[in-house]
Amino acid sequence: NRVKREAGGTEALYKMYNLNPDGMKSFRESIREQLRYEQFLDMLSKDVPAPEEERCREFYDKNPGQFVEEEQIHAAHIVRQPKEGESPEQVYTNLLNLREQLAEGGDFAAAARAHSDCPENDGDLGWVGRGRMVSAFEAVAFALQRGEVSDVFQTEFGWHIVTIYD
Numbered sequence: 001n002r003v004k005r006e007a008g009g010t011e012a013l014y015k016m017y018n019l020n021p022d023g024m025k026s027f028r029e030s031i032r033e034q035l036r037y038e039q040f041l042d043m044l045s046k047d048v049p050a051p052e053e054e055r056c057r058e059f060y061d062k063n064p065g066q067f068v069e070e071e072q073i074h075a076a077h078i079v080r081q082p083k084e085g086e087s088p089e090q091v092y093t094n095l096l097n098l099r100e101q102l103a104e105g106g107d108f109a110a111a112a113r114a115h116s117d118c119p120e121n122d123g124d125l126g127w128v129g130r131g132r133m134v135s136a137f138e139a140v141a142f143a144l145q146r147g148e149v150s151d152v153f154q155t156e157f158g159w160h161i162v163t164i165y166d
Contacts, residue, residue: 003031018121071130074166075141076108076123078116081158091159095152099161102149108163117158124165137162 007013014020019027060067078098080091098115102108112123130138136155141162144150150162 071142072127073141073144073164074127075125076112076163076165077118077125077137077141078108078112078123078161079118079158080115080160081117088159092152092154095159095161099149099152102161102163108149 004010004013007016017027078095080095082088082091094115098106098111102111109122109124113119116123128141130142132138133141134155134157136153137157137160140150140153140160141164144162144164146164146166148164150160153160
């Protein structure tokens, strides 16, 4: 119930975790497992003294590589492949027109729902680190600035438009 409340209600929870009523049982079990794990760790560490500042600094200075997070982007995309009777040139031209609308301030999420072959989550890919996408996609996505909309480009998965949320 706390998770539902924090998400803003049942519908918001479903959207946030891409759930439906049938998935709630496994979602609840996942939360139960997480709570059991946290209780177990608390029990194991109850007699362990808090670390000293000096020892923490020393460990950090000796192991800087353990404290580096990979570069990530929060991206969304629209992807299209030609459907039967549609040429690659038509897909490209349609996406060029759509990209123009997006560059002028159009709603990327709405465009993804309406035009993408992968409309799930409004095209939102979430946070993605380097090396997790095909190289052509990654090259474009990581070159963009927050809020920027890419040109139309092609990968083995089709024609794409990408935007970076963060």
